Amino acid sequence: MKDADEPGPFVKRQKSNFSHSFPAHSSQGSSRGNTFDNLRKAKQALPIFPARRTLINQIRRLASAIVIGETGSGKTTQIPQYLLESEVNKSSMIAITQPRRVAAITVAQRVAQEMGSTVGGIVGYCVRFEDVTAVNTKLKFMTDGMLLREAILDPHLTRYSIVMLDEAHERTIHTDVLFGVVKAAQRHRLKTGQPQLKIVVMSATMDVDHFSKYFNNAPVLYLEGRQFPIQVMHVKEPQSDYLFAALVTLFQIHKEAPAGEDVLIFLTGQEEIDSAVRSILDLSRDLNDFPKLQVYPLYAALPSHEQIKVFNKTLPGHRKVVVATNIAETSITIHGIKYVIDSGMVKAKVYHPLSGLDLLKVVTASRAQVLQRTGRAGREAPGICYRLFTEAQFKAMDVNTVPEIQRCNLASVVLQLMAMGISDVLSFDFMNKPAPESIKAALEELVLLGALERQPDSEMLKLTPVGKKMAAFPLDPRFSKVILLAKDFGCLEEILSIVSILSVDSVLLNSSKKRLQAGQAHEKFKSSEGDHIMLLNIYRAYKNVNGNRNWCYENYIVARNMNTAQQVRRQLREICVRQQLEISSCGRETTTIRRCLAVGFFMNAAELSKDGEFMTLTTRRQVSIHPSSCLFQHKPACVVYTELVKTSKTYMRTLSVVDPDWLMEAAPAYFRRKRASAIT
Incomplete structure (x- = not known):
């Protein structure tokens, strides 16, 4: 890569806001050894430690506080411990929410280790379908969705004295709703003379005025993390192909930088990342005089055992290259990263309420996202961030990402x-x-x-008995309704299996390296009736071999996700028992299952038109069967689908073949009204 002072594609700009106000401490050794003494020293080496007393005193006197600290400062793991040790919680539980399941579990494990205990005691966690807490639990790490579900039964959150909302800048839909719920609970407890509920909002973004104003002008406590200087370089001209520009930039770095200095590339999605990984490996085969490359993809749909590989230590004489989505912006820290290549793009889902369509498209990232990505280059040593967009393009970006609640x-x-x-x-x-x-x-x-x-005699809406039962399930309302319907159709056991698999990451391993073999292995499970029956076939086969991991490996099934689906199914079945739903099975009679799905998903139906294209029954939108569906090469007359996503086309995902008469029987007035509005 040419120096910015020479003619070249990048211009250089020093970033002055990547610094720390607390004394810097070495992090080496913080993860080595399991003795309590080593852990104590590691805790004291964190940037947050000098501010310990100030933080405790401030939170003790405040009703609400906003804590700003970059990843690596220690805020997530240390502040809950500080408050517990200082008895700010007054013997009640402290809830610490995380937007992601993995973060809630791993942080709980780390904190328990630091406190010399095991998870499930003083420190516990609660995520969807998994509760590892006890009567004596005081620090409860949980997903924001689980705390929201607790609020259904206890709107005033009386079990807790402190609620800590971590990673608030990610603005997930559940986090945004929680903001309103905990604020209302705090206000109610104050009015009724109940014990105070303290709210601590923790974020990595510096744009905090919005948070502070919302929580009644709550004071902002700044905690800067362990961050080394980062040199930021923009391209001089806009790039028409950011993927090609990313590859060019990578190999310029690779030819000049010594081995061991690793690279993180931000792209937008699975297909793009898999393509980039293949290109990097192909191009690197001819570079015999340079360090060997260890190339790893990283995206949400990647199986867990593949995701973990990004944390592998870089071998001597090698360079690690991680090609990731925005999952690597804030949730994880990958050691060894010195260079960041930022495409400036992100794949976002936008929901259109009038059409019921989820648009999954590549859009420009926000400035907040770009700054988060830049920070990944300076976690352990001075780094460089190469931005594949001009400085003018950066300034034209939205300051913050549009909250999920405004686009879903x-x-x-x-x-x-x-x-x-x-x-x-x-x-x-x-x-x-x-x-x-x-x-x-x-x-x-x-x-x-x-x-x-x-x-x-009113326009107000109220919850029905069916709605109360639906709310008991931690699922999309349509899936909850299908489960309730399954009782009447006599196929609850089968519907629970299908819904459980749809509630976890994909159970089909579609490795880019062995796509042909995986496709051949999955053929035995496919059904002419659709994807839902295919998923049922997979679950039955998995159950018949008692979850044998070798069977999963041979059939390109993700064992971990299947195991999770089995746990989810167990939990859903327990909810059904509590709701007094009769557990029934239709055996091998799959028509009953498809009728149940048709009634539950009647709003998600499409029919084959005379010109051979599918049209949705309600909006008359042209749609296509997704290539991942087992019905991809088929042309059934009528289908229901669980999801509609637009990329290059508008695709239906996870389909079942149904009889049009089943749909009309389910909601005749709905289809008459929709057809009439479509005509006009």
Whole structure:
């Protein structure tokens, strides 16, 4: 790579805001050894340690506080321990939320280790379908979705004295709803003279005015992390092909930088990353005089055992290259990274309430995301960030990412709020209010599913008995409704198996290196009736071999995800028992299953038109069967699907063949109204 002072594609700009105000401490040895003494020394070496007393005193006197600290400062693992050791919690539980399941589990394990205990005692965690806590648990790490579910039964969160909302800058849909829920609980407890509920919002972003104002002008406590200087370089001209530019930049670095200095490349999605990894490996074969490359992809759909490989230590004489989505922005720290190559792009899902369509498209990242990515280059030593966009393009980016709650289907959120007794959802205290049409679309969907009904002589909606049962399941409302319907269709056992597999990451291992072999192995499970029956076939086969890992390996099935699906199924079955649903099975009669799915997903139906293209029954939108479906090469007359996603085309994902008469029987008035509106 040419120096910025010479003619070349990049211009250089020093970043002055990547520094730390607390004394720097070496992190070496912080993860070595399991003795309590070593852990104590590691805790004291964190940048947060000098601010320990100040943090405790501030949080003790404040009702709400915003704590700003970069990844690596120690805020996530240390502040809960500080508050517990200083008895700020007054013997009650402290809830610490995380946007991601993996983070909640791993942080709980780390904190338990530091405290010399095991997970499930003083320190526990609670994630969807897994509760590892005890009566004596005081630090409870959990996903924000699980705390939200607790609020359905206890809106005032009386079990907790402190709620800590971590990684708040990610603005997931559950985090945004929690903001309003904990704020309301705090206000109620103050008015009624109950013990105070303290709120601590922890974020890695410096744009905190919004957070502070929302929580009644809460003070902001700044904690800068262990961050080394980072040289930022922009391209001089806009790039028409950021993927090609990323490869060129990588190999310029590779030819000049010594071995052991690793590279992190930010791209947008699985296909793009797999393509880049193949290209890097192909191009590196001819570079015999340079360090060998260890190339790893990293994206959410990648199996866990593949994701873990990014943490492998770089071999002597080698260079590690990680090609990742925005999953690597804040959730994890990959050791050894000195160079970051940022495409400046991200794949985002945007929901259109009028069409019911999820648009999955590549868009420009926000400045907040770009700064997070830049920071990855300076975790352990001075680094360099190569941005594949001009400085002018950077300045034109949105300051912050649009919150998820303003760009997704709100049906699940609205159902949870209604279950908490919040009937006027339109006036709920959101930090960033969703569009009224999004809330109205969610309300209409829940009415059609039978979860809500209009009160007599009023426009107000109330939760139905069916809606109360649906809210008991930690699922999308449509899946909850299908489970309730399965009782009447006599196929609850089969529907539980299907829904469980759809609730976890893909169980089909589609390795880019062995795609042909994987496809051949999956043929035996395919069904002409659709993907739902295929998933049922996989679950039955897995159960018949008692979850044998060798069987999974031979059949290109992700064993870990299948095991998780089995645990999910067990939990869902327990909920069904509590809801007094009769557990029934239809055996090998799969028609009953498809009828049940048709009634539950009648809003997600498409038919084959005369010109050979599929059209949705309600909006008359042209759609296609996704290439991953076992019906991809088929042309059934009518199908229901669980998801509609737009990339290069509008695709239906996870389909079943159904009879059109089943749909009309399920909701005749709905289809008559939709067809009439489509014609006009």
